[in-house]
Amino acid sequence: MAAQSDTLDMSLYFGDMEQRLRFCTTLLDQLKKRGCVKIQNHGIPNEDIQRLFELTRQFFNLSYEDKMKAKRPAQANPNRGYSFVGQENVAGISGFEKGLGPLTTKDIKETLDMGSANDKLVDNIWVPEDILPGFRNSMESFYDKAFETEMHLIDALATALGISATHLKSLHSKAENEFRLLHYPPTPASKLKDGKSTRIAEHTDFGTITMLFQDSTGGLQVEDQTQLGTFRDIESSGPTDIILNIGDSLQRLTNDTFKAACHRVTYPPMIKADGDEIIPERYSIAYFAKPNRDASLLPLEDFVTDATPCRYQDITAWEWNNMRIEKLFAGTTA
Numbered sequence: 118m119a120a121q122s123d124t125l126d127m128s129l130y131f132g133d134m135e136q137r138l139r140f141c142t143t144l145l146d147q148l149k150k151r152g153c154v155k156i157q158n159h160g161i162p163n164e165d166i167q168r169l170f171e172l173t174r175q176f177f178n179l180s181y182e183d184k185m186k187a188k189r190p191a192q193a194n195p196n197r198g199y200s201f202v203g204q205e206n207v208a209g210i211s212g213f214e215k216g217l218g219p220l221t222t223k224d225i226k227e228t229l230d231m232g233s234a235n236d237k238l239v240d241n242i243w244v245p246e247d248i249l250p251g252f253r254n255s256m257e258s259f260y261d262k263a264f265e266t267e268m269h270l271i272d273a274l275a276t277a278l279g280i281s282a283t284h285l286k287s288l289h290s291k292a293e294n295e296f297r298l299l300h301y302p303p304t305p306a307s308k309l310k311d312g313k314s315t316r317i318a319e320h321t322d323f324g325t326i327t328m329l330f331q332d333s334t335g336g337l338q339v340e341d342q343t344q345l346g347t348f349r350d351i352e353s354s355g356p357t358d359i360i361l362n363i364g365d366s367l368q369r370l371t372n373d374t375f376k377a378a379c380h381r382v383t384y385p386p387m388i389k390a391d392g393d394e395i396i397p398e399r400y401s402i403a404y405f406a407k408p409n410r411d412a413s414l415l416p417l418e419d420f421v422t423d424a425t426p427c428r429y430q431d432i433t434a435w436e437w438n439n440m441r442i443e444k445l446f447a448g449t450t451a
């Protein structure tokens with residue numbers, strides 16, 4: 118099923134009060150109905166995103182030996198470095214929010230995970246500078262620009278939800294986020310046919326919001342929030358659009374007022390599962406905005422009432438994040 122016309126122009130947010138409010142309410146409305154929304158004019162320059170995709174291609178086109186110079190350590194946490202095809206399997210958390218799973222489907226993808234350059238707790242893991250000159254610098258600078266846009270989006274969501282934007286932003290002030298490059302190698306369609314493998318299995322993200330960029334290959338699907346069980350194709354109208362979705366942490370903070378949307382990557386709509394076709398490779402980039410590690414994910418007071426009692430136990434954002442990541446790497450580390 119094709120996506121609805123769900124592209125939002127963020128220049129409204131930067132406009133006058135009336136425009137800003139219109140942006141905020143449409144954002145909330147679309148997210149609640151569709152599970153995700155595409156955003157244009159979000160403030161991250163298009164050239165930066167194009168350059169990021171170029172660097173993403175260059176990274177994954179390195180030899181396996183070179184990529185392994187930035188190898189993710191054997192343990193699941195912290196989430197940094199290069200994960201080879203087969204190392205991480207998101208099926209470990211599939212169906213969790215529906216009380217199902219874990220499943221055993223294998224993901225056919227490779228990734229590079231990074232965090233903030235100013236992170237005091239966890240270092241990034243880079244390939245040596247002479248292998249990809251300028252790569253580290255571009256990633257660090259993109260991270261900072263994405264953080265600015267993240268804060269605007271968090272501000273917009275707080276406004277739409279009628280809660281304190283200052284408070285919600287303060288829970289995200291440390292930019293303790295994760296930033297990930299993804300490559301799905303070309304794969305014969307027949308390999309995905311028996312359901313034992315996929316590109317990325319159905320899941321929700323763990324943080325507050327995810328800002329995703331995708332190339333034009335297709336295959337991303339998001340569960341419609343008004344028809345649970347129905348996944349809609351999210352086609353690319355350009356790699357520079359942000360595809361925004363909500364993660365578990367915001368679901369918890371809003372006491373389920375706002376649900377994290379399940380999503381997955383499978384065949385592009387044009388490919389037939391039973392043919393001899395090769396599914397073309399696909400690149401995407403995800404910026405996972407998360408609450409500060411020490412922030413509590415206990416629902417905010419605004420969302421706890423007699424009619425809507427607190428649905429969650431207290432846990433910090435860092436504990437939640439690490440628990441989820443453990444499940445992705447169970448038994449698959451090198």
Ligand SMILES: O=C(O)CCC(=O)C(=O)O
Nearest residue numbers: 299317331337382401403
């Ligand atoms: O590749 C994509 O479009 C989605 C990636 C994703 O959902 C994730 O890494 O959490």
Ligand SMILES: [Fe+2]
Nearest residue numbers: 320321322380
């Ligand atoms: Fe995701």
